[in-house]
Amino acid sequence: MTQEFSKGEFRKRLYFFTLKLIEFIDQLPKDNVSQRIGDELFSSGTSVISNYIEATAATTKKDLNNYTIASLKFANECKLWLALVRDSKRANPDKVKWFLDELDEISSILAETIS
Known part of the structure; x- marks a missing residue:
């Protein structure tokens, strides 16, 4: 975990x-x-x-890595769905940008913790 965030702070951010x-989903057409x-x-x-x-x-390093990798994969999948919402003009691009930017940062933090 980067020095910017403790585990508790990162959990709150998530x-x-x-x-x-x-x-956001509630506001979709x-x-x-x-x-x-x-x-x-x-x-x-x-x-x-x-x-x-x-x-x-997690009780083992392997479980820790596996769940963190899964979290990272779902963050990447979420980016795909957000891009589709944006590019199909179903949502305001500015609102989608915030989510995509946030997911980029979340993904970076998750990737740093995988060993």
Whole structure:
């Protein structure tokens, strides 16, 4: 973990990200495609924090790495769904940018902890 964030601070950051993502998904259009993308976005976005929480409770280094890698993979998947929402003009690009920027930072922090 970088010196900028303790584990507790990073967990709070992930929690805040997840809450904002839920609010964002609730504001997507109600058409079929938006709803399906929203479901995928919800799944991948909430899996970032859930796998991180599992990683913090890991009892072996292997489990720690596996859950951290899973969290990183879900962060990358979440970026895909956000890009699709943005590029299909289903959301304001400025709102999506915040999420993509935040996921880039989250991904960097997660990647630093994998050994």
